[in-house]
Amino acid sequence: MLSLPDAHDRYYLFPMLDGWTDVFQVPGKRTTGTGPQKYVITGPGWKGTIPEGVTEYKSPTSIVWLLGRIYCTATPEDYAAVHKMQDTISVVPLSSYGRPYTPPPGTVDPGIDMKTAVRDQVNALSSAAYFNLLATLMKDNPPAKADAPMLDKMARLGIVPGQPFDFENLDPEVQQALQGVPKVSFGTIMAHFKSAGRMENGWIFTTKTGLYGTDYLQRALITAIGLGANRPQDAVYPTSETDAEGNAYDGTKKYVMHFDKGQMPPVDGFWSLTMYNAEYFFVANPLNRYTLSARNDLKKNPDGSVDLHLQHENPGPEKKSNWLPAAKGKFLILTDSVVKQYLCVD
Numbered sequence: 001m002l003s004l005p006d007a008h009d010r011y012y013l014f015p016m017l018d019g020w021t022d023v024f025q026v027p028g029k030r031t032t033g034t035g036p037q038k039y040v041i042t043g044p045g046w047k048g049t050i051p052e053g054v055t056e057y058k059s060p061t062s063i064v065w066l067l068g069r070i071y072c073t074a075t076p077e078d079y080a081a082v083h084k085m086q087d088t089i090s091v092v093p094l095s096s097y098g099r100p101y102t103p104p105p106g107t108v109d110p111g112i113d114m115k116t117a118v119r120d121q122v123n124a125l126s127s128a129a130y131f132n133l134l135a136t137l138m139k140d141n142p143p144a145k146a147d148a149p150m151l152d153k154m155a156r157l158g159i160v161p162g163q164p165f166d167f168e169n170l171d172p173e174v175q176q177a178l179q180g181v182p183k184v185s186f187g188t189i190m191a192h193f194k195s196a197g198r199m200e201n202g203w204i205f206t207t208k209t210g211l212y213g214t215d216y217l218q219r220a221l222i223t224a225i226g227l228g229a230n231r232p233q234d235a236v237y238p239t240s241e242t243d244a245e246g247n248a249y250d251g252t253k254k255y256v257m258h259f260d261k262g263q264m265p266p267v268d269g270f271w272s273l274t275m276y277n278a279e280y281f282f283v284a285n286p287l288n289r290y291t292l293s294a295r296n297d298l299k300k301n302p303d304g305s306v307d308l309h310l311q312h313e314n315p316g317p318e319k320k321s322n323w324l325p326a327a328k329g330k331f332l333i334l335t336d337s338v339v340k341q342y343l344c345v346d
Contacts, residue, residue, distance in 0.1 A: 002014070010082075015069075
């Protein structure tokens with residue numbers, strides 16, 4: 001049971017993603033308004049009685065991600081208002097709806113690696129371990145009907161939902177062919193970036209997020225570099241790897257993103273410019289700043305225009321407010337706004 005309070009016209013969204021990273025529902029200001037709302041999220045095969053005044057959202061899989069986002073202007077007063085709203089949001093078992101609920105104590109598995117990036121852990125799995133995990137997860141998180149042709153192909157290799165994957169009983173030739181699958185596949189996935197959308201003024205722009213159908217390569221790429229992406233109606237993520245001259249961004253250089261007066265990103269909810277290193281992870285920096293957005297107190301030029309500074313070295317006190325610290329080496333940037341932008345290298 002998900003209970004959302006009155007948001008008083010504040011922008012927010014609570015996208016719900018299934019085990020395959022599809023956004024199957026997205027309550028929020030755009031879709032359901034900002035009044036009080038109650039939802040029961042049920043898994044595949046569930047049957048039961050829904051309380052009066054509650055909307056059922058049926059998840060295609062047993063795994064569900066709920067990624068709530070609430071807009072805040074970053075002032076102390078607005079932080080307090082958002083925190084108050086967050087305190088009244090609740091998620092409880094349906095069996096406990098309508099009465100006090102105390103979550104049971106959590107347990108920590110010391111065997112789980114909390115330091116190595118999940119992507120690196122997955123890529124380090126052997127083919128046997130990877131496909132056995134996939135088969136296990138597909139038991140409670142069934143593929144869609146459209147996946148039937150792919151399931152038939154997988155079954156020829158012994159990859160069947162809910163059944164152990166017996167790698168050792170495969171023909172030696174097949175075992176040999178599968179040994180290099182993780183490394184080769186990840187290279188194929190990352191190479192898809194340049195064809196994942198269309199090029200717009202140096203930015204790869206795509207609306208193929210949140211719902212993927214049988215576009216497995218697109219789904220895999222977004223999972224690798226932007227896990228949990230929204231539907232395009234709620235957010236878009238133009239991404240740039242090169243400057244205006246087509247050269248890869250380099251932390252030893254200084255870049256400027258210029259906005260003429262009155263030409264900041266035109267969005268209904270929010271915009272942000274985020275810095276990533278070559279592996280698509282945040283860049284550690286002394287300011288603990290990973291993004292610039294409308295929430296920042298950006299300094300304007302005398303003519304009202306705004307320059308954002310993307311570089312590794314501190315540009316000095318006059319430009320520090322508009323500085324997005326970059327990695328020492330290769331980096332890339334991602335923005336949530338749909339607007340023509342131009343980068344100039346100094």
